Amino acid sequence: MASVRQTNAGTCFKEFRENWVKAHPCFGNRKNCGFRKRVLDKGRYERFIALARIFLHTVQGRKRIEGLFASHTLEDQQHYFDTMWDTRRWRSIFKIFFNKKVLAKRGLSPDYFHFDDGTESFVESFYRRSKHAMTELPIEGNYFLSQYLLGRYQTEMEIPDYLRLENFKTIQSRLDKIQIVTADVKKWLASREPTSIDCLSLSNICELMSIEETATTFEEVSRTARKGAWICFRNLMIPKNCSGFFVQSD
Incomplete structure (x- = not known):
């Protein structure tokens, strides 16, 4: 299981590179939804989230969703979540989409179901995570949350660095330096x-x-890491601390 895998990696990257060479980088707006559907929303997980988002818009309504993004402080977010957002219908989304049966059909390994993050179920775990994102992290500039809830970026300024206009030419000129390797890490x-x-x-x-x-x-x-190297370590469900594997040196 300790391997780096990507289905049709060469085909996906070829399409990505061809589109990037000729496309404007601000793919988050509605005018560039074609590129998003071909590349940014291509993964199985992204398609699953898109399906959940359709149900979310039915349950919460567009006006209520956009109202969340009108919050300017964490206090505003907490109040909006408590008084407007956290309804029975909202909680039903987790029961419908984030239960073991549905997640297994969407490709989640059975080994994930033995996780222990202090919650009693996947439903509770995902609910707590969503509440944390909506009430304890600033929503302004949070392009992850806008993609999840709105299916787009709020503005052309609230986007990842790799989509920023000022970085487009640099990335475009270095696409030939990317090499895809499928191997045990x-x-x-x-x-x-x-x-x-x-x-x-x-x-x-x-x-x-x-x-x-x-x-x-x-x-x-x-x-293999050079002195001062950047290391990003991320887990989805199963808690695992990597700090004990590193030895500090002067």
Whole structure:
């Protein structure tokens, strides 16, 4: 399970590169929805979220959803969530879409169902996470939340860095430097030279690893990372702390 996989990676990247070469980078607005459907919304998870979003708009209504984004402070967000948002219909979305049966059909591994993050169920876990995002994190500029709830970015200023106009030419000129490798991450890192990598992004790949496999992975991360390298480690459901795998040095 400790591998880096991407279905039809070459085909997807070829389409991505061809579109990027000729497209304007602000894909979040309605005028560029064609590119979003072909690339940004192409994944299985993104299609699942799009389906849940359709149901959300039916349950909450467009006016109520956009009202959430009118909040300017965390206090405003908390008040809006408590008084306008947190209804029985809202909670029903989690029971319908984020239960084990539905998630399994959408490709989530059965091993995920043995997780323990302090909640009693997937439904409760996803509900708590959504409440945290809506009430404890500033909603202004939160392009992740606007994509989830609105299906678009709020403005051309509230977008990821890779979609910003000022970065477009730089990315466009370096597309030929991207290489896709499908391999076991531990073995691939073991084949790299020491202190040869500037940045590593490990998204979800350690969740279904054993403790031993995780330790091996981070031993290789520590060995191959250059001094001052950026390391991003992300898990979805299964709690796993990586801090113990690194040794601080002067």
